[in-house]
Amino acid sequence: MRKIKVLSVFGTRPEGIKMCPLVKALEKDERFQSIVCVTAQHREMLDAVLDIFKVKQNFDLDIMAHGQTIIDISTKVLRGVDETIKECKPDIVLVHGDTSTTLNGALAAFYNKVPVGHVEAGLRTYDIYSPFPEEANRKLTGAITEMHFAPTNTNKANLLREGVDEEKIIITGNTVIDALLSVIDEDLKFEQEELNDINYKNKKVILLTTHRRENWGEPMENIFKAMIRLVKDNEDVEVIFPMHKNPSIRELAHRYFDEYKGRVHLIEPLEYVEFANLMERVYLIMTDSGGIQEEAPTLGKPVMVLRTETERPEAVEAGTIKLAGVEEDNIYNLAKELIENKEEYEKMAHSANPYGDGKACERILDSIFKKFN
Ligand code: UD1
Ligand code: UDP
Numbered sequence: 001m002r003k004i005k006v007l008s009v010f011g012t013r014p015e016g017i018k019m020c021p022l023v024k025a026l027e028k029d030e031r032f033q034s035i036v037c038v039t040a041q042h043r044e045m046l047d048a049v050l051d052i053f054k055v056k057q058n059f060d061l062d063i064m065a066h067g068q069t070i071i072d073i074s075t076k077v078l079r080g081v082d083e084t085i086k087e088c089k090p091d092i093v094l095v096h097g098d099t100s101t102t103l104n105g106a107l108a109a110f111y112n113k114v115p116v117g118h119v120e121a122g123l124r125t126y127d128i129y130s131p132f133p134e135e136a137n138r139k140l141t142g143a144i145t146e147m148h149f150a151p152t153n154t155n156k157a158n159l160l161r162e163g164v165d166e167e168k169i170i171i172t173g174n175t176v177i178d179a180l181l182s183v184i185d186e187d188l189k190f191e192q193e194e195l196n197d198i199n200y201k202n203k204k205v206i207l208l209t210t211h212r213r214e215n216w217g218e219p220m221e222n223i224f225k226a227m228i229r230l231v232k233d234n235e236d237v238e239v240i241f242p243m244h245k246n247p248s249i250r251e252l253a254h255r256y257f258d259e260y261k262g263r264v265h266l267i268e269p270l271e272y273v274e275f276a277n278l279m280e281r282v283y284l285i286m287t288d289s290g291g292i293q294e295e296a297p298t299l300g301k302p303v304m305v306l307r308t309e310t311e312r313p314e315a316v317e318a319g320t321i322k323l324a325g326v327e328e329d330n331i332y333n334l335a336k337e338l339i340e341n342k343e344e345y346e347k348m349a350h351s352a353n354p355y356g357d358g359k360a361c362e363r364i365l366d367s368i369f370k371k372f373n
Pocket of ligand 2: 014211270275276288289292
């Protein structure tokens, strides 16, 4: 039997985390030949993920450059994936989510008339500028996709409303849960000693991440001001901020937090296993990340989302996340409530995660096999 040739294209840290479990499943499955093309839109942050999952790329476009624009990324990805497809002639190209790698990887496949499989399809905020450019990336990718792997019923309903043929939508759960469940380890020691010295049991430790383009500038300053008030007003609160590699975020973080050393821990991005285990140990997570909204509930951690909207409404409905917005007072007040109100905290911590059962990869593989046979 001829194997189905699957080309997986990804390039940033979150795409890596969510695609590596799928690549591993493809490698193990005799029905498929797995080929991996990384664009390396992220370099160090992606390489750390490839290392952990022991995924070896067949093609590496190595496109990252400091200070490059979305247009720079897009043109390089489009050309690079086009050449890759011409060389390896896949039966299907898989892309993930909503980055510039996603959209341009899909476009290269479409121009070569190779069917696109979109993993994590159907997420929408219906605000084309928020998240920017991700909302548009998702919609445009969806328009040229042959197989839509939608994590939830809500995502499927969004696609149906846009006129996508029901037969092309497969509900899978999110592959991030497949990854997460395999890495939790109570005895794990962190590489950065500072993290081992924190008293997670007796302190209220808040894990902060923020990187989104629409939060650059004033919103991010509001977030940082709220964090400082929380630290000043609550002596048992400490904050850990693994800073995204983007230089503009790091500069601002140092400007605000350097004088709070010991209470606000500015650290390097953590590799995925460490980050997952850190989520497990902290009290509360405050983030504008997409993936973390999906992961944290599986670990029983409340998430405050530092955005004005979310494409993950299932989590709001399930009660595992709360939209905190980007105004200083709102962020401060909501965090204060979760620090002081035990009942409210426990309600969030014990709500069920709507993002799946860890079998998303299996469902994706079975549906690809069915399509090609
Ligand atoms: C990108 C995606 C965003 C996704 C995010 C996940 C686009 C337009 N943006 O945003 O959708 O949510 O990744 O994190 O697709 N850098 C390094 N090393 C790294 C990674 C980044 O030095 O390993 C620095 C580089 O200077 C790079 C900059 O960060 O140019 C920005 O990276 P880029 O991929 O353009 O944007 P992100 O903000 O990371
Ligand atoms: N993450 C990580 N190390 C960190 C911060 C985040 O491994 O220091 C993981 C996190 O568990 C999640 C993913 O990176 O799976 C989220 O990436 P990011 O916030 O960059 O992107 P988004 O999810 O917003 O697209």
